[in-house]
Amino acid sequence: MVFKSGHAADNLAAEVGRLRASRVMVIAAECESETAKKVSTGFDVALHYSDVSPHVPIAKAKAARAIASEYDIDLLVCIGGGSTTGLAKAIAMTTAIVAVPTTYAGSEGTNVWGLTANSRKLTGVDNRVLPVTVIYDAELTLSLPVQLSVASGLNALAHCVDSMWAPRADPINQAFASEGIRALASGLQAVVSDPAGIGGRERALYGAYLSAVAFASAGSGMHHKICHVLGGAYGMPHAQTHATVLPHVLAFNAQHAPEAEIRIAAAFGADSAVEGLDRLCSALGAPSALKEYGFDEAAIPEAARLILPAIPESNPHVVTIDDLERLLRAVWSGRPVEG
Structure with missing residues (x-):
């Protein structure tokens, strides 16, 4: 590198x-x-x-x-x-x-x-x-517009979060993921406040690299399985889909993975992982509803059926078809995240 x-x-x-x-x-x-x-x-x-x-x-x-x-x-x-x-x-x-x-x-x-x-x-x-x-x-x-920078950076942050409970998660790739969250959260906020500044963009690139190393080591978790189906089957834009889905998967899993939740919360400097991500997304003006990118609400039952077989056994909480439909409806509408 x-x-x-x-x-x-x-x-x-x-x-x-x-x-x-x-x-x-x-x-x-x-x-x-x-x-x-x-x-x-x-x-x-x-x-x-x-x-x-x-x-x-x-x-x-x-x-x-x-x-x-x-x-x-x-x-x-x-x-x-x-x-x-x-x-x-x-x-x-x-x-x-x-x-x-x-x-x-x-x-x-x-x-x-x-x-x-x-x-x-x-x-x-x-x-x-x-x-x-x-x-x-x-x-x-520098030519990457602020909102695309935000979506792209949250895609990287999703690699970090997914790495906390992916099939091959361990303390080493979790450490990379934690540092990646810190760097991305700080860097993206700097990009939003000073789009022409180099410092924030350097921190975001550093965080993106750490997120990739963590993800490559830990494997693909629930979040990425959802986004792969939404992207492949329905043509959803990659970065915006990851940014929109991430808060809902974190809320679904965090309460069932207490050690990972503590790591994520600490990386955000927040009392809880969900609170930390919610605060960051609000500060960044992050994408919040897939209906804004053309996802059809009528496709949710089919999408849930496609996603369910791909969910890894390592996921902290058992996932049902009803869980996925509720999660996807929240992702589609942009309603507040629920556990």
Whole structure:
């Protein structure tokens, strides 16, 4: 990991040289094209690629793999958020990745891949998709609007919270998650109060990296299983969905996981985990209702049926179909969080 604001181009050129890459494919969405060109000026680029979509539809993954093979690519450089990193991971079974994040998604720090096929999000773990280098530069996040910064940062914070009771949770990844919560809470509030400031964005990037390490180690918990279904089956926006679902899952689980609840509350500096997250979301003006993003209330029973089989046995509290329907109705409406 390389972490230095204002030096992404120099650091990226140095990594391309260190890896002795001669056929580099730079992946960046159209909205990041100028940033990508600026950051990749220090080396020869064989191919600029911009056909990026949320949740990595499998057809787009296959097309990107084919063109990478056609150009004999020996290094992928992904510049952008989680969708861009996700596409690089879909190609990376035989090609190394250097990731340059411009959001707080955290995908660059995990060996988890995700693809969407037939309205279902498929995920897996493979060390070949883990970037060999991650280049963090907070200046590259300055163009990320405040509300997208908030949603992206809360997505990272959801990695931390889920890591407290995921299938492989242990005191080490819980420690990473606790520090990630502290850094993200502080950093995101600074971003909201001073969007042009670098300090808050650096803390948010630091927290996002810790969240990714914790998540990769602990595995995927109840929160992520819900969000994978909502994203894959109903096309919900990734970051906003995570931000909206998180308070409800925390309220559902916290009372049944007292040790984790104490850790989360302490990280927020609050009397309880739910209070701490609620206070943060209020301060940030966080997304609160999925109906605002096009989720149809009539889809809730089907969504609950799709989610239930994916809930890990490690979840602190047994989950029923009725629990999921109540939770999803609260997520849809944005009504106050209930235990």
